Amino acid sequence: xxxxxxxxxxxxxxxxxxxxxxxxxxxxxxxxxxxxxxxxxxxxxxxxxxxxxxxxxxxxxxxxxxxxxxxxxxxxxxxxxxxxxxxxxxxxxxxxxxxxxxxxxxxxxxxxxxxxxxxxxxxxxxxxxxxxxxxxxxxxxxxxxxxxxxxxxxxxxxxxxxxxxxxxxxxxxxxxxxxxxxxxxxxxxxxxxxxxxxxxxxxxxxxxxxxxxxxxxxxxxxxxxxxxxxxxxxxxxxxxxxxxxx
Amino acid sequence: xxxxxxxxxxxxxxxxxxxxxxxxxxxxxxxxxxxxxxxxxxxxxxxxxxxxxxxxxxxxxxxxxxxxxxxxxxxxxxxxxxxxxxxxxxxxxxxxxxxxxxxxxxxxxxxxxxxxxxxxxxxxxxxxxxxxxxxxxxxxxxxxxxxxxxxxxxxxxxxxxxxxxxxxxxxxxxxxxxxxxxxxxxxxxxxxxxxxxxxxxxxxxxxxxxxxxxxxxxxxxxxxxxxxxxxxxxxxxxxxxxxxxxxxxxxxxxxxxxxxxxxxxxxxxxxxxxxxxxxxxxxxxxxxxxxxxxxxxxxxxxxxxxxxxxxxxxxxxxxxxxxxxxxxxxxxxxxxxxxxxxxxxxxxxxxxxxxxxxxxxxxxxxxxxxxxxxxxxxxxxxxxxxxxxxxxxxxxxxxxxxxxxxxxxxxxxxxxxxxxxxx
Numbered sequence: 001x002x003x004x005x006x007x008x009x010x011x012x013x014x015x016x017x018x019x020x021x022x023x024x025x026x027x028x029x030x031x032x033x034x035x036x037x038x039x040x041x042x043x044x045x046x047x048x049x050x051x052x053x054x055x056x057x058x059x060x061x062x063x064x065x066x067x068x069x070x071x072x073x074x075x076x077x078x079x080x081x082x083x084x085x086x087x088x089x090x091x092x093x094x095x096x097x098x099x100x101x102x103x104x105x106x107x108x109x110x111x112x113x114x115x116x117x118x119x120x121x122x123x124x125x126x127x128x129x130x131x132x133x134x135x136x137x138x139x140x141x142x143x144x145x146x147x148x149x150x151x152x153x154x155x156x157x158x159x160x161x162x163x164x165x166x167x168x169x170x171x172x173x174x175x176x177x178x179x180x181x182x183x184x185x186x187x188x189x190x191x192x193x194x195x196x197x198x199x200x201x202x203x204x205x206x207x208x209x210x211x212x213x214x215x216x217x218x219x220x221x222x223x224x225x226x227x228x229x230x231x232x233x234x235x236x237x238x239x240x241x242x243x244x245x246x
Numbered sequence: 247x248x249x250x251x252x253x254x255x256x257x258x259x260x261x262x263x264x265x266x267x268x269x270x271x272x273x274x275x276x277x278x279x280x281x282x283x284x285x286x287x288x289x290x291x292x293x294x295x296x297x298x299x300x301x302x303x304x305x306x307x308x309x310x311x312x313x314x315x316x317x318x319x320x321x322x323x324x325x326x327x328x329x330x331x332x333x334x335x336x337x338x339x340x341x342x343x344x345x346x347x348x349x350x351x352x353x354x355x356x357x358x359x360x361x362x363x364x365x366x367x368x369x370x371x372x373x374x375x376x377x378x379x380x381x382x383x384x385x386x387x388x389x390x391x392x393x394x395x396x397x398x399x400x401x402x403x404x405x406x407x408x409x410x411x412x413x414x415x416x417x418x419x420x421x422x423x424x425x426x427x428x429x430x431x432x433x434x435x436x437x438x439x440x441x442x443x444x445x446x447x448x449x450x451x452x453x454x455x456x457x458x459x460x461x462x463x464x465x466x467x468x469x470x471x472x473x474x475x476x477x478x479x480x481x482x483x484x485x486x487x488x489x490x491x492x493x494x495x496x497x498x499x500x501x502x503x504x505x506x507x508x509x510x511x512x513x514x515x516x517x518x519x520x521x522x523x524x525x526x527x528x529x530x531x532x533x534x535x536x537x538x539x540x541x542x543x544x545x546x547x548x549x550x551x552x553x554x555x556x557x558x559x560x561x562x563x564x565x566x567x568x569x570x571x572x573x574x575x576x577x578x579x580x581x582x583x584x585x586x587x588x589x590x591x592x593x594x595x596x597x598x599x600x601x602x603x604x605x606x607x608x609x610x611x612x613x614x615x616x617x618x619x620x621x622x623x624x625x626x627x628x629x630x631x632x633x634x635x636x637x638x639x640x641x642x643x644x645x646x647x648x649x650x651x652x653x654x655x656x657x658x659x660x661x662x663x664x665x666x667x668x669x
Contacts, residue, residue, distance in 0.1 A: 003505055003568070004359070007453055009352040011498045013468055054350040054388055055422070108466055116498055119468050150469040203273075204385045204420040211470060222295060 011116035012057040016076045017046065017198060019062040020098055021087060022127035022158075028089035031128055031158055034183040038190035040084040045191070046198055047079035055202045056119055061111060065098035067091035076111050095131035095166065096138030103138075106147035120150035120212070122197035125170055126190070127155070130163030139169060152200070152213045154178070154193050154220065158186055164233075174233040175217050178224060185229035192223045248330030250279060250292055256333070258283075258323045259306070264290055264335055273389075276333065283323075283335060290325070291406065292333035301406075301415070302327070305334055308408055314379045317372035319392075319403045334406065343392035343401055346446075350388060350453060357396045359549055359558045360594065364398030364601040366447055367542045371599060372402050373443055374535030377436045382411045384434040386442035387420035388449065398601065411436050421473050422455060426526050429478030437529035444520045444532070451509060453501035456521055459484035459492035483521035485514070508568060510545050510560050539599050547585050550574065551592030561588050578617055578647050582661040589617060589647055589663075597623075597655045604655060608644065617647040625656040 021035060043060065050058035059076035063069060064087045072085060102123070105111040112118050142148050155167035157179040168174045178193070180186045196219045200212050221232045250256065250266045257263040264281035271278050276293040296302075306324055313320030321334040348354040356362040369391065376383060383390075384407045392401040407415040414433050418424060425441035428434055448456040462476050482492040484499070485506065494502050506514065516533070525531050548561050555570035565576045580587040580595065587595055594603035604623045610616035620642065621627055627639040632650035639645045645653075649665040 003508055004355050004357075004362070006504065007352045007355050008500050010350045010449075010454055010501070011458070011463075052345075052347060052351075054347040112466060117463055117466055117468060120470075147467055150467060202389075202420070204387065205418045206416050 010054055012053070012055065013117045013119050014059055014076070014112075014114035015056040015119040015198065015201060016059045016061055016111060016121045017194060018102065018121055018123040019060070019194075020102065020123065020125040021062060021064045022093055022095070022125075022129065023064040023066045023087050023089050023091070024093040024129060024132075025066070025090050026093075026129050026161070027158075030183050031186070032087065032089040034186045035126060035190070036084065036086040038187040039194075041187075042191050042194045043079045043082055043084060045195055049195065049198045050079060053202055056198075057114075058198045061105070062087075063098055063102060065094050065101075067094060069094060069098050069101045071101075071105075092132040093127070093129050094133045095127065096133040096135035099135065099138035099142040099170070103142040103145045103148065106142075106145050106151075112147060119201055120152065121147060122152040122200075122216070123148070123154070124190070124193055124197070125153070125155040125167065126158060127167065128158035128162050130161075131166060135166060139166075152197050152216050154197065154213075154216065156180060156186070156189055156193065168233075172213070175221075176213065177233050178220060178230060179233075180227075180230045182229035185227050188227045189220070189224065189230050192220055192227075196220055196223075248292075248294065248296075249277065250329065254329070256281075256290065256292075256325045256328065258325055258335065260323055264288065264323075264325070266290070276331075280338070281335065287338055288322075288335045289319075289338050290333050290335050291321075292325075293331050296327065296331040297416075302332065304409060304415070305406060308381075308405070309334070311379070313405075314375035314381070315372055317368055317400055317402050318376075318405055319401050320405050336403075336405075339392050339401060339403070342394050342396070343399070344395065346388045346391040346393060346450075349393065349395070350449060352453075354393075354395050356398065359560070360546070361394075361396060361398035362450065363542055363546050363549065365393050365400050366398075366450055367539060367546075367599055367601055368398065368400040369402070369443070369446065369450075370535045370538040370542065372400065373439060374539065376408065377411070377439070377535065380411055381408045382434060382436040383408055383439045383442075384415050385417045385419050386439055386446065387423040388446065389420070391446070422457075422477055424477065425529065426478045426481055427529055429474055437532060440532040440534070441526075441529065443535070443538070444517070447538070448517055448521075451513065452505050454484075454494065454499045456483055456517065457481050457492070459494050459499065461492040463495050463498060481526055482523075483518070485518060486521065486523070487518060488523070508560075510548060510562060512541060512545060516541055543596065543599055544585060546596055547587040549593075550576070550588050550590040553591045556592065577666045579664050579666055580619075580647075580653075580661050581664055582659055587661075589619070591617060594622075595619070597659050597661075607647065610646070618644040619647055620644045623656055627656070628654045 046058050060079050060082045061076040062072040153171040155171040155177045157164050167177045180189055196216050200216050224230045224232050254266040255263045264283045267280045270280050279290045281288050281290040309321050319336050323335040325332050344354045390404050407417045409415045423442045423445055425438035428438050465472050482489050484492050484494050552559050552567040554572040557569040559568040561576045565574045576588045578589040589607045591609045593607045595605040597604040606620045608618050608620050621639050629637045630652045647663050649663050652662045654660050
């Protein structure tokens, strides 16, 4: 009996969900308001997914970038411990700096130090414009990061002024870039992408499935059909992964 | 995407309709709703994206054939294709059953070893019956079971991928539960079911994953490529005697480290066999469900109540209680074929595999040093004494546990009391 009473939870790998949020001046008003509202509302859902999930523990990290970059917490947090502080818009779009900063934290000495290991993270980039800094050097650095290579990467383009080409470079292919045209669609897609990315590791796969990113993209595409003002890209291409982790 | 709302009516192929009351939960494939069917509450699984016609026909066929055993929350009615999709109706899960995942997360735990063994027995029996009907389950994982922590009773859900053995449902299974040959791209069948079954049983007993040890923990980032390696081509059992590179890690795999040495040797030996490299690579050599049942019955025969502290304990060569450490007299036995059931005061005896105790050992009211066996079943036992007298033991009556008495239980199983000498 005592052995049964002493049972502890199975060890779970951590899956960190990163939000990279453009807080440049152009996001001011409804857009930033919608982002704040959507993320605050999705946290309890992520908490529930994590609490019921014997495969993975879900943690959340958020990086805002405008003229500079800023992590909302200095480490990934359980959704239940993550108190969302509304981010404010103002300044430029330092996407390159954000990529470089993310790359630093995507390491065992950075944010990926869970004792029982991690799953590849999921990274959601939200932007409504184009980078104003030298994004290429930051992005190239990030693209060389093995955690990033294996990650589920989804970009959400807010409105038509978003530089979709840059977002495509970030997410690896144009299919992983979703465009939203109104505030309601923005809120819905944040929820769908965050929830889908968090659940994907505990689902049964079907024959012909390729990567987790492809599975997330497929599910989000299905969902987008029912969201007024959201659209998926039509072009088809598939990202390739390199698993050189030695 | 075709969600339903409260009050929606969905018609059934058998006639009539169900009315949506509320959402109970959602998963990858669809949503489960609480529905009303002619005043009776049922569950409707509704697919968000309607699977193809072959899937629909298979469901129809499975509904016609009926459940392989009472353990299955089997599809009972099929809906017509309408409102952009379709679904099937099944029984509701009772309140006292919890997802196996809750046991893994230590939110729920078995109240007794008897309950744990009952759950294992019920799961094995369910898959034995399923395979006997010619099906394979295809997607066996931790999400398919609801268990009552007190009794160990099990309900098996998500039966919509059940296909005739050899046919593809298109599902591959869930990472960490898929057989190595499926991870490598094979088609799920009853042999891969048996692999997943052994993983589930291991996790049920030891509350850790059989392939997750030092080697897997050392991998910082579990990518899809590593998943294929650690659960497929390079899977190594954590207690593989031939390869100690993947032993459980103190502080991380606490449950299995505590339980592995404490639980019966027969269980250890079986898992070492079933997760050996040889069996991983040769699916058709994996243990069949009836042998799992036999193993579990054999282990249950060694589970007794300690007469000193009253806790449950397994008795092996050493007859000391796992809990209080005191010696237990394990010499009184009931032989049933090759089985040797240990009889101590307070121990329940399971003659068959239905998880319902058939007898209980009680102390003689006038002489506590003597044991009696009480008939808990609904039918008479016939006993033959060493001198040849025939006695009938009716339900709720008792008989002395005396060496040499032969018993026929409910006209089926034959047993005999023996007393082993202390070694």
